[in-house]
Amino acid sequence: MYSRFRNLLKKPGKDNLAKAERIRKHNLGRKKQRARYIRDIGVIKTIVNRELNLLFTRKTNPIKEIVVEDLSARMKVHFGKKWNRRLSGWMRGYLQERIRYKAKKFGIEVNEVNPAHSSRECPRCHCTDKKNRQG
Incomplete structure (x- = not known):
């Protein structure tokens, strides 16, 4: 998103400047990256908890x-x-x-x-x- 922001600043035109300003204002790249990071952490936590439960609750060879x-x-x-x-x-x-x-x-x-x-x-x-x- 940051490279898109820089490219929009280089291009002439009112629409490009407005779009660049929206990207800068809402910080869209970091928001998406943070959301992906939090989602990945949730997946890792789920896997860890599921596997530990399976390990500790197995019936054969406890x-x-x-x-x-x-x-x-x-x-x-x-x-x-x-x-x-x-x-x-x-x-x-x-x-x-x-x-x-x-x-x-x-x-x-x-x-x-x-x-x-x-x-x-x-x-x-x-x-x-x-x-x-x-x-």
Whole structure:
């Protein structure tokens, strides 16, 4: 919308100036972007809640304890400075809160572990050897 606004300012004509002024006044680009962002957050929240409910309420092989990595570490994926900041702070905090809330609601214990070498660690003896890693 901002580029459309600039292009309208460059073109001669009363109608173009009026249209550019309406875009500037109502800030249409940011309103649409904000609405899309809020809609996307709603979709993500719905997915997270639905999957946690399915996980905690399954009848076969019910869960007694959930072990999660410490989610306070920074993200390694780069989507750009603005989106990294949004996703990093929001998703970790929301996911932590929902896991704890749902686990408490269903009477399931939550334990946090250090993520260092967790992919190498043997689940039985807790030995961290490079040979334990498969894939």
